[in-house]
Amino acid sequence: MDLLQLRYFCKIARLEHITRAAEELHVSQPALSKTLKLLEQELGTELFDRTGKFIRLNNYGRVFLKYAEQSLEALENGKRELADMSSGQAGDIRLAFPVGSHVVPALLSRFRQQYPDITFTLIQHFGPSDPPRFDLCISSLPLQIPRVESLPLLTEELFLAVPADHKLAGRTSIRLEDASEEHFVTLRTGNDLRERTDSLCRIAGFNPKRIFESDDPATVRGLIRAGLGIALVPAVSWDGSVGEHVRLIRIEQPVCERTIGISWLEDHYLSKACLIFREFTVAYFHELALANAPGDSSV
Template sequence: MDLLSLRCFQIVARLENMTKAAEMLQVSQPAISKLIGNLEKELTIRLFDRTGKYIRLNEYGKRFLAKVDLALQTLEDGKTELLDMAERPTGTVVIFIQVGSYLLSDMIARFRQKYPEAEFKLLQHENHRSNQVFDLCISSSPFRIPGTESVPVLTEEIMLAVPSGHRLANRKSIRLSELSTDSFISLKLGKQLRETTDSLCRAAGFTPRIIYECDEPSMVRSLVRSGLGVSFIPAVTWGGSQGSSVVLLSIEEPVSSRTIEISWYTNRYMTKIAHKFRGFIQEYFKESTTNNSL
């Protein structure tokens, strides 16, 4: 059972397609079929169910894939750890982003001023899969990935943004129930903030009438500035002031806030550069909140 066979099985298992796997690995399809066949003979277990030219990973294959993913990732972590020990860091930090924030680009830019060798790969708004590989995850509680440890870096107020001509624009704070008949602009279902704000509306006794759903915070802000509706705005991570055409109101009831966390796998090696960036994120939020510069 060699590494080539295991990597081949991993790709075929994820794609469930010999032709695509052969293209990805840049080998012939017969060679792929032979490697998989030899692996199944060695294990004395069929890993795939075959119907004509189609293959499907069976329960034995799913169990084996989980172990193969773990083994290959452990080997990759071992290689990275040795390079770190030899002072030859790979320099890439993989970040799984579950909260939208204009701050991330500033964080990365400032970090690279100190560590220009650092490189970043961003996984944005993806549904977590068991084979998802990242160094750090930025999310809002209570989001959790099994096998990770988390620390809070920021608790921010969730405010309500209304156009400057709105009937409540002259107020400093409101009860959310006062907006029960308003038109809302929101992120799409599946976004963490959307789940949080829908819960806030339910706590206030109504279901929000959402007339626009967006993928990105920038589009939400733009639609509010155009006077098309009201929206929830995280006070720190979404950038504070929205311009003279928008007024931000505090929500008295229910209490509206969220906690931003960073998390990482406890059973994976964390590179030196990722470890430094984790500490940098914590200090960045602490400094920014203290200076009220966000």
């Protein structure tokens, strides 16, 4: 058994598709199939159930995948620690941020002013069924990924954003149920803010009437500004991004808020660069929370 076999097996196990795995690994399909067969012969059992052209990870494969991934991760941790010993305050950080697209660029800009030798690989879109391998992740909490540790960064209120000429624009506060007949602009299913919007509307006794869905927060903000619908928007992480033609209305009931945090995997080695960035991010979001203390909620 060698590392190549383990890497190939893990890729096939994640995709459950020989052809796609071969394409992503940049190897021929026959070579990949042969490598898998040799591994199964050495282990003395088949790791996949095969039906025609389709393969599915079986119980033996699921058990072995856990240990294969742990082995590869341990080796990667060793490589990262060795690199850490010689790099000082340099290095690359794999940063995932399914939330915070409006504030993360400013965070990175300020951080790079102090630590120009630290670079980033940015991961923005992923789902709970296919989480990426990241060093740190800025997201809503709890992050639905196994074996993860988190620190809360801030808890932010969610406001109802309406166009400036909307009939509700003159209200300073509202019960969410009062918007049950309005047209909503939302992000796509799977996005945290979308799921939170749907959940809060259900608590208020209705399902939102979605007129537009988008996978881009900037598009959602633009559609509200254009007078095409309303939405729940975060008070801090979207602060200042909706524009002067939008009014933000405080929601009295139900309680509408979310907590943003920074997370990392339990079995993942955090480099010096990651630890520096984590500490910097905690301080940065603390400043954001202070700057956005309760005040005028109109934009």
